[in-house]
Amino acid sequence: MNDFLSKSPKYSIPDLSSDNAKCCGCFACYSICPKKAISMKIDGEGFYYPVIDEEVCVKCNKCINTCNFKKEHIPHSEDTLVYAVKHKEKNILVNSSSGAAFTGLSDIILEQGGAIACSMFDYKVKIPKFVIASEKKQRDLARGSIYVQSYIGDIFLDAYGWIINNPDKDLLFIGTGCQTAGFREFIENIDKNxxxxxxxxxxxxxxxPSPQFWTQYCTYLERRYKGEITYVTFKDKRNGWNRPTAAVKIGQNKEIMLKDYIKIYYEHCVLRPACYHCPYTNLERNTDITIGDYWGIEKVNPEFHSEKGCSLILIHTLRGKELFEKTKKVFDVWDSDIKSCLQPNLCHPTECPQNRKVFWDDYECKGLEYVLDKYGKDKFIVRVKRKIKRLFSD
Structure with missing residues (x-):
């Protein structure tokens, strides 16, 4: 049994976030609380954590029972099926992060009158937020990857309400491993049926990555380039899917590359503390389907590889298989295997960098622009090596 649970007195005030490494910020505890005793507060790094009002809490422990980070993870028993897919429609493929798996899977749900709970970028507040999309035009706004932790808010409650009001329809919930696990735990604790x-x-x-760091970065860009951000992309395919371009548009015409932010992102300092201990960076997931980029497809199957993108689909359950069978006609499909598709975040969590604390100390004491300059720029020798590498690879 999880040590945290075994040591918790049955009727004490639950300890939800004294250890930041054990809270993924999925909002499940906030959503399940019958007394609304839990609020989500931002810490100094800009991440949301639950805070319990002890005067309102009735010590029912529903929050602990719903927390997917504080319970033992039991792997599924079904064999995982592995596929590489590319959407057959070129326009859809080009406007998707990889092979358009999200669009293909969600289309069938929408066509049958269902809805999609997913994250899309809100340009007013400059962060991705979860919404319920019931039309393809709205769903299309959720295409692409945004390297920022999405704001969940009341989406679990809204999605549950949608399910109640649409008993003959299906909902597709898509998020990161912790977000999807959080919603599954929420539904299990509400009504398993x-x-x-x-x-x-x-x-x-x-x-x-930290939403606060990103929003301050957006404010910095808008101030520096004298305009509002009207478009964000982290995986534009102008140079091919394997070399995605990250950029924003200021106004209608001015494009700004996000090289400093991307470098900091891949240095891993701005990630949530729980990400370095993520239990969902493996093949044993308590979801129906896992999707992502099929990195390395050009090596394991060069003929299937496309510069426009290729998705990896992992099917964990019979229900996931049923959904995929309904949608596979829109894809070019290659039956793959686990050995061929493995990539770092299917094997282990992202490693915490040694200089993480120094980074956040610099950010707190010296500000955003200082850390952009210190951590967001490549050294001269690194730039030279990268140019040489590209010359020989083109």
Whole structure:
């Protein structure tokens, strides 16, 4: 049994977030609380953590029972099926992060009158937020990857309400491993009978960066370039899917590359503390389907590889297989295997960098622009090596 649970007195005030490494910020505890005793507060790094009002809490422990990070993870018993897929429609493929797995899987749900609970970028507040999409035009706004932790808010409650009001329809919930697991735990604790009304889909995740760091970065860009951000992309395919371009548009015409932010992102300092201990960076997931980029497809199957993108689909359950069978006609499909598809975040969590504390100390004491300059720029020798590498690879 998890040590945390075994040591917790049955009727004491639950300890939800004294250890930041054990809280993924999925909002499940906040959503399940029958007395609304839990609020989500931002810490100094800009991540949300639950805070319990002890005067309102009735010590029912529903929050602990719903926390997917504080319980033992039991792997599924079904064999995982592995596929590489590319959407057959070129326009859809080009406008998707990889092979358009998200679009293909969600299309069938929408066509049957269902809905999609997913994250899309809110340009007013400059962060991705979860919404319920019931039309393809709205769903299309959720395409692409945003390297920022999404704001969940009341989406679990809204999705549950949608399920209640649409008993003959299906909901597809898609998020990172922790977000999808959080929603599954929420539904299990509300009423297990509703599990068969939801398709649980998670994405292969590198880690969740600080929303606060990102929004301050956006403010910095808008101030520096004298305009509002009107478009964000982290995986534009102008140079091919294997070399994605990250950029924003200021106004209608001015494009700004996000090289400093991307470098900091891949240095891993801005990730949530729980990401370095993520239990969902493996093949044993309690979801129906996992999707992501099929990195390395050009080596294991060069003929299937496309510069426009290729998705990896891992099917964990019979329910996931049923959904995939309904949608596979829109894809070019290659039957793959686990050995061929493995990538770092299917094997282990992203490693915590040794200089993480120094980075956040610099950020707190010296500000955003200082850390952008210190951590967001390549040294001269690194730039030279990269140019040489590209000359020989082109």
């Amino acid at each position: 509703y599990l068969n009304k939801v398709y649980f889909v998670d994405i292969i995740c590198h880690g969740a």
